[in-house]
Amino acid sequence: MNRFENKIALVTGSTQGIGAACAVRLASEGADIILNGRKFDERAEGLISQITAMGRRATFVAADVSATQNVVNLVNDAIKVYGSIDILVNNAGVEKNHNFLDVTEDEYDFVMDTNLKGIFFGIQAFVKYCVSYNKPGVVVNMSSVHEEIIFPHFAAYCASKGGLKMLTRNLATELAPFNVRINNVAPGAISTPINHALIENAELLEKVLKNIPMKKLGKPEDVAAVVAFLASADAEYVTGSTYFVDGGLTYHYEEQ
Template sequence: MGSLDGKSVVVTGGNSGIGKAIVLAMAAEGASVVVDWVAHEDQTEQLLQQVRDAGGKAVGVEADISKADDLHRMMQKAVDEFGRLDVLVNNAGIETRQSLLDTTEEDYDKVMAINMKSAFFASQAAAKRFIDQGDGGLILNISSVHEDWPMPGNIAYCVSKGGMRMLTRTAGVELGPHGVRMVNIAPGAVDTPINESTTSNKDKLGKLQDAIPLRKLAKPDDIADVVVFLASGRSSYMTSTTVVVDGGIMQGSVGL
């Protein structure tokens, strides 16, 4: 018996990196998973097959989460396929690695639409569904240590994740009386495609590892394990807050 048996889950950006690990971990614990994707259909099909080969349930939905219509279609997919929605994981995200002085309006809008606006309106749609269903629900946001910790040269990303922090703190309070919970997970550095420019450069990778008290990047599974815990019945008094999963990097010092 899995800790997520019978739960219907939507994971945005579910075919890569952290999202993929979340899909596999939740399905292995018995959840039925809707895997949202916008790129790499082949990768998505392989992932869906991997879940089914292991005896799990997963379906794909092609949805650009920066568009409200796509968000509604994505959520409806869970209801059509699995009869209800129990957990939304707002995972998809991008970064542009630009400073305040370099960021164009177009880049700013793109980061905010994919990282922040999508989480806002997906959470709204999921919360309405949860309230109609009448027995609570859970929204998990994959934010970042940069919801709270400046990263010079990646400012739009930090602003979007900071917004996600306040979304969770505020919406968690608004939705608590309905039994709907909202929690952020703030990873530090995780070995996924989003970090390829660092992990493929030996010097940059060494410096990053030295700055992490545990001396290694997280694996996507390290984040997925926390998602499974939060989605299980064992976190039922947690809401409106952030769980940091960062190997200690936010507390790190240069030690001089």
């Protein structure tokens, strides 16, 4: 099924993990892909080969999305690659593990600039393009279960994801007249490179799994499937929502 035939998607932070899975999933359903990361490397090269083997086009555009002008340039450069963009997946994100009392301003700014400010102005650049050409658009933001639940020692990260939750709800109303939909996907514990230390620590992993009703980590492909749904016409009446992909973690509660 080619839900994305003749569609072009930009996926930020797409050289590994969830971003790479999103790029591959969208390509598998017919989309041409603009990949993104801080620099071109063997991971990007492998993804381009994988996507082109599907009969789709794939190009890499380097950009550090923590800087506003970089992310605006990324969107504009991506539009030039194939002449248009239909789908923006804001996947790039960072986290810093620090006690609240030890967080520096530079660390706070890096997290907020990447996870919220960059997304804000990337969406703005994309919507300006959609409005200029009177064409519909879809935005899917990669949030986290921590837009909703606490994560001690990751205060800046939680603040960025909480801000993204409200930004998405606000923009859903503001952008609806332009036929632009926007939603969040909120992964829980997913087996990705960022969770390598967790996966390798049996004791810590066991503690995490006790809080997940399904008793397992998710896969990047689980998240990508929801992103593909939200980006597709199957979700044409869905905007302003967050879809949790967490095995039941977020609202899990048991009487002891």
